[in-house]
Amino acid sequence: MGRASSTLEALLVSKVRIKVLKFFLLQPDVKLHLRGIVREIDEEINAVRRELTRLEEVGIVVSEEEGSKKFFQQNKESVYYYELLSMMHKAFGLGGKLIRANKALGEVKFALLTEDYLKQTHTSSQKIDLVVIGTVDLPKLTELVEQAEQKLEREIFYTVMTEREFFLKKKRRDPFVLNILTQRIVLLIGAYEELIS
Structure with missing residues (x-):
């Protein structure tokens, strides 16, 4: 299966994934650690961690370590950035x-x-x-x-x-x-x- 197919499959199946995408795409400059994201979207920590990992693997979000915490933010360089942004703003x-x-x-x-x-x-x-x-x-x-x-x-x-x-x-x-x-x-x-x- 090609990278594009696997990326789309990774994007469009999970309620938690949609909440994570909505969180990042409707707040363009937000940068937050895992527990902060969990609080914001009100989902289980393991489900959010799993979705962040998948989204990072396909380049939709990026992370960086700051001290003992890993902070996530949207990847504005992703080839899917504007399409996802459009989808979230339409929904x-x-x-x-x-x-x-x-x-x-x-x-x-x-x-x-x-x-x-x-x-x-x-x-x-x-x-x-x-x-x-x-x-x-x-x-x-x-x-x-x-x-x-x-x-x-x-x-x-x-x-x-x-x-x-x-x-x-x-x-x-x-x-x-x-x-x-x-x-x-x-x-x-x-x-x-x-x-x-």
Whole structure:
């Protein structure tokens, strides 16, 4: 069996593994020892140790010894990093909520999380985390964003555009829209080909 097959098998079978992945991928800079991770995800220590070992073997997490403790963190150099990050953001947190609430939000053509949101940084001068394109029920969207802000304990910067406005700005090569389209994003709603065409 090839390395890719064994990596996928190692990733997608365990409830504890999903919790470990969620823990690391939704908190990009977290670095914690085994017992700390056990406390955070509320699972048995042996199950967590086993999953960390498997994830380290396939390069999803890395570890380093500090004193008598072994600290784990996600491996941002892994070939699977962005795919896993995308999966976790589509399943949990703000991304998961937006996907589940799609119909209640109106006629959303596209919804995406920006690279700044994924990395929980604001490196660009245009601080934006979430872009929603379509005819949107703003009070419902605001409610979802506020819930996510409380959980993350930080402000989420978002913008809403009509589909016409977005495509017009894209056609005019608006710097804001081009910046969004040239970074790594997680497309929650809509087809990527339509977004960039």
